[in-house]
Amino acid sequence: MNIRIEKLKQKNLNLFKIIESKFISNFKVVPKMKDSHLYYDLQRIDQYEKSYSFDFELEKFITMEDRCIYFAFLKKEIVGSITLKKSWNNFVNIMDIRVSSNFRNIGIGNKLIQSSKIWAKMNNCSGLFVETQNTNYQACKFYESLGFKLKGFDELYYIGFENYDEIALFWYLLI
Numbered sequence: 001m002n003i004r005i006e007k008l009k010q011k012n013l014n015l016f017k018i019i020e021s022k023f024i025s026n027f028k029v030v031p032k033m034k035d036s037h038l039y040y041d042l043q044r045i046d047q048y049e050k051s052y053s054f055d056f057e058l059e060k061f062i063t064m065e066d067r068c069i070y071f072a073f074l075k076k077e078i079v080g081s082i083t084l085k086k087s088w089n090n091f092v093n094i095m096d097i098r099v100s101s102n103f104r105n106i107g108i109g110n111k112l113i114q115s116s117k118i119w120a121k122m123n124n125c126s127g128l129f130v131e132t133q134n135t136n137y138q139a140c141k142f143y144e145s146l147g148f149k150l151k152g153f154d155e156l157y158y159i160g161f162e163n164y165d166e167i168a169l170f171w172y173l174l175i
Helices: 010-018 108-122 137-145
Strands: 003-007 023-034 037-050 067-074 077-086 091-099 127-133 149-154 168-174
Touching: 003 108, 023 137, 037 149, 067 108, 077 108, 091 108, 108 127, 127 137, 137 168
Parallel strands: 091 127
Antiparallel strands: 003 067, 023 037, 067 077, 077 091, 127 168, 149 168
8 A cells, every 4th residue: 555645835725624523423432530540431422423623724734843744645646634633742733633534543643653763753752642522442552553642632722612511621642
């Protein structure tokens, strides 16, 4: 499989609209603490589809050195992206990662994370972190499979949104 990763350039700003961001939710991750260690249980929920919009100022990801976007291409088709920003804590925040549903589970997300690790090292960062919802079990499994550790959660993170009953989960990977 010939997956090509390419950094965002002015000429491909419009590509973001092509990549879908939907996923099916049928499990909820329930974070728990025991002896200062975070773990989780799974709870089955009624299945539903969810998607996200992208509201970042894309121009800043070209002009500012503390940000980066990578696209994943399969042949000439765009099939994924990852949006990165260096954080105050010397970690790289994965602000958004998406792989078109027809191309999931074939290594594209892994390649995007690998590119993120390289970018983090080039920027002298200690690792990567990402926030996801406890209703996105597929994302949780993905991060966990790549060595990310669940290190925090916030039950009020989404209080101002319609999905206020979701819990934000924070995953970290040291590099």
